[in-house]
Amino acid sequence: MIKLIVGTKGSGKTKAMIDMINDSVKTSKGNVVVVEKGMKLTYEVPNAARLIDLDEYKIAGGEMLYGFVAGLLASNYDITDLYIDGILxxxxxxxxxxxxxxxxxAAAAGNSIKVTVTVSADEAALPHDVKKYL
Known part of the structure; x- marks a missing residue:
């Protein structure tokens, strides 16, 4: 299950996601994982959540991102919440x-893992195949 947080730069997407991460850490009976490009959220994300910097693993492009996420999910069946900041x-x-x-x-996560993704774009500019996740 994927949920998108969409908005232009500076519209509060990351702040909304941080609030969701804090709630997930308090309520989740499993692991909460946060994936981002660059370590901007180091002091914003609680220690109970696993923060992963995609730059550290040289992840670039859609295929690499999918492979990385699939590897995370395959290696840890206790992940209940996955957050991806700045996917674009x-x-x-x-x-x-x-x-x-x-x-x-979405196929890798199935119905048991809640995936939340921030997208820095105007909602009207999203392609049709993305709007189903709004």
Missing amino acids: KVLDHDINRLGVVLDEI
């Missing part, structure tokens, strides 16, 4: 590739 940065701002990547991540 990883996709080199290729909004047309976004729908394919979200479909792949």
